Amino acid sequence: MRDKLRVGFVGAGAIARGSHMPGWLRLEDCEIVALCDVSEKANAASAEVAKVGKQHLYSDYEKMLAAEDLDIVDVCTPNAYHAAPTIAALEAGCHVIVEKPVAASADEVRAMIAARDRSQKLLCVVQNMRFSNEAIAAKRFVEQGGIGRPYWAKAEYLRARGVPAWGAFIVRELSTGGPCYDIGVHVLDLALHLMGFPEPVTVSANTWLEISDKPSVMAHDPKRYTVPEELAVGFVRFANGACVSVGASWALNAPGNQNQVAIYGTEGGVQMWPFTLVREEYGMLLNCTPQVIGDGGAGGHSEEIARFVNAIQTGGTAPVPPEQALITQRILDGIYASAEAGEEVEV
Ligand SMILES: NC(=O)c1ccc[n+]([C@@H]2O[C@H](COP(=O)([O-])OP(=O)(O)OC[C@H]3O[C@@H](n4cnc5c(N)ncnc54)[C@H](O)[C@@H]3O)[C@@H](O)[C@H]2O)c1
Numbered sequence: 001m002r003d004k005l006r007v008g009f010v011g012a013g014a015i016a017r018g019s020h021m022p023g024w025l026r027l028e029d030c031e032i033v034a035l036c037d038v039s040e041k042a043n044a045a046s047a048e049v050a051k052v053g054k055q056h057l058y059s060d061y062e063k064m065l066a067a068e069d070l071d072i073v074d075v076c077t078p079n080a081y082h083a084a085p086t087i088a089a090l091e092a093g094c095h096v097i098v099e100k101p102v103a104a105s106a107d108e109v110r111a112m113i114a115a116r117d118r119s120q121k122l123l124c125v126v127q128n129m130r131f132s133n134e135a136i137a138a139k140r141f142v143e144q145g146g147i148g149r150p151y152w153a154k155a156e157y158l159r160a161r162g163v164p165a166w167g168a169f170i171v172r173e174l175s176t177g178g179p180c181y182d183i184g185v186h187v188l189d190l191a192l193h194l195m196g197f198p199e200p201v202t203v204s205a206n207t208w209l210e211i212s213d214k215p216s217v218m219a220h221d222p223k224r225y226t227v228p229e230e231l232a233v234g235f236v237r238f239a240n241g242a243c244v245s246v247g248a249s250w251a252l253n254a255p256g257n258q259n260q261v262a263i264y265g266t267e268g269g270v271q272m273w274p275f276t277l278v279r280e281e282y283g284m285l286l287n288c289t290p291q292v293i294g295d296g297g298a299g300g301h302s303e304e305i306a307r308f309v310n311a312i313q314t315g316g317t318a319p320v321p322p323e324q325a326l327i328t329q330r331i332l333d334g335i336y337a338s339a340e341a342g343e344e345v346e347v
Contacts, residue, residue, distance in 0.1 A: 005030045005309065008070040008094075010061045010085040011077035012037040012046035014167060015099060019128070020074055021049050023302035027309055034068040036061045061085045065092040072312070075099060078168035079175045083108040090119040095312050097124045097305065101185040102325035104176040106333050109326040116322060124308045124318035125325040127189045128300025131307070133293045134275040135190060135300075138263075141270060141277050142194050146288070148267030150195045155187040156247040158258040163212055163230065163250040165219035170227055178227035180207065180335050184248030189320075189328050190261045191244055194270060197324050198238035203334035204344040205234030205246075217251045234335040236347075246335070 007024055009016050012035045024032050032050040036058040037043045043057045058064040065073070065088060073089035075082055075098040083103045089096045090112075102125045103109045116123035129135060142150065157179070168174035169182055192198075207229035213222055231249040238244075261272040268279030268288070277288040307319040334347035 001313065002071075003029065005071040005312070006033045006069060007031065007072045007074060008034040008036065008064055008068055009046065009050075010036045010064070010073060010075045010089070011081070011099075012042045013039075013076060016074070016076035017042075017046045017049050019301040020076060020305065021046065023305035024074070025050070026302060027306060029313070030072070030309060034058065034064050034070065036064045061088060065089060065094070070094050072097070072309075078171075079177070079181060080104050080173060083112055086112050086123065087115040090115040090121055090123065093119065093121065095122045095124075095308075097126060097308050099126045100189070100325075101177070101181045101332065102322060102329060106326060106329045109322060109329050113322050113326065122308070122312055122318045123322050124304075124311075125320045125322055126301065126304060127186070127193070127320045127325075128304055129186050129190045130193050130320065131300040131303035134272060135193075137290055137293045138194055138270045138272065138275075138277065141268075141288070142196075142263065142265070146268050146277065146279055147263060147265030147270060150263050150265040151242050152264045153191040153195055153242070153244045154260055154262045155184070155191040155244055156258060156260045157183040157187045158231075158247055158249045158252055158254060159183070160249075160252050160254045160256055160258075161217055162257070163217055163219065163225075165221075170225045172226035172228070175227055177332065177336065178207075178229045178232070179248040179250045180229060180232035180332055182248075183250075184232060184246060184335075185328060185332060187248070187259070187261050188244070188246050188331060189325075190272070191246075191263065192324070192328060194261070194263045195238075195242060195244075197327055198240045198242050200236050200327060200331050200334070200347045201239050202237045202344050203234050203331055203338050203347050205232065205335040205338040207232045207336065207339040211253065212251050214251075228336065229339075232335050232339070234331070234338065236331055236334075246331075
């Protein structure tokens with residue numbers, strides 16, 4: 001392996017620039033050497049952050065893959081364009097890290113996993129919420145038996161007034177889904193991660209598009225709003241008897257944002273915001289929240305990128321393997337399918 005792993009980006013927009021590049025730039029054994037974005041403006045802004053010369057900026061990722069001898073490709077395109085560059089990069093012999101939601105459908109995820117298997121490289125999905133100090137502490141608590149057997153979880157990312165007015169988030173052909181895909185995926189992934197990824201069986205769900213055109217909601221251009229929902233709510237049953245309630249909104253007539261991932265088990269529970277661990281001990285329900293849970297500094301993206309690189313260097317497994325993302329994607333797809341069918345569906 002060479003001294004510095006050569007990293008290229010496909011998609012050099014907001015999340016690439018604001019959260020991924022700082023993660024790569026702090027790693028001494030990696031260098032960002034090339035960027036590919038269909039927008040010249042995005043390429044130029046990101047080139048400044050990553051210190052990439054003009055001759056290494058591309059608008060066609062196939063050309064970048066052919067020219068740059070990359071070790072790693074970081075895919076930060078809109079959701080509908082995750083699968084194609086991921087598969088192309090794996091076929092070019094690169095390890096790949098790709099933003100959430102991993103793809104636009106479960107079938108696309110299966111194709112990405114097949115490409116990963118053919119290439120024998122690592123494929124990792126960005127789920128940065130897992131890598132906060134609190135989430136790492138919660139995982140340790142649950143894994144070591146702190147809550148006993150988990151049987152119910154709540155995964156809610158409910159924004160009262162938060163329809164994204166920028167980027168691709170409200171455009172169906174780019175993002176495929178609305179808040180269900182965009183922010184629901186974060187909290188659902190974290191809940192499943194803490195529960196140990198049980199096998200989902202059925203989903204009953206509904207979606208709504210009721211208030212996105214109200215004056216207090218509208219920072220966006222209504223003509224661009226083509227994703228199916230502003231609110232998605234679902235109830236997921238797992239083969240082991242556990243259940244998860246999911247909710248994600250960009251607009252809801254609530255007093256404020258209501259974000260929560262909470263896992264309830266036979267011996268205790270976890271609540272992420274505010275971070276609280278409880279456990280039945282000595283005939284009482286004790287608050288077991290750690291006083292110190294780390295330095296609090298590392299953003300989830302940087303921590304995940306560092307772990308991904310470590311896995312590449314040590315022959316380990318991806319910190320967020322696509323098999324787990326496939327389970328999450330099946331549930332998200334199930335939410336839309338159930339909402340459309342008006343009944344519970346198998347996932
Ligand atoms: N993990 C997180 O916290 C988080 C936060 C925001 C966004 N995201 C995800 O990151 C991805 C990108 O979101 P963003 O906010 O950076 O959006 P963005 O619109 O700022 O950036 C996306 C970039 O991809 C480029 N692009 C589109 N098609 C392309 C193609 N075929 N080849 C090369 N470039 C192409 C666009 O020109 C744009 O610059 C989305 O999947 C989104 O869900 C994750």
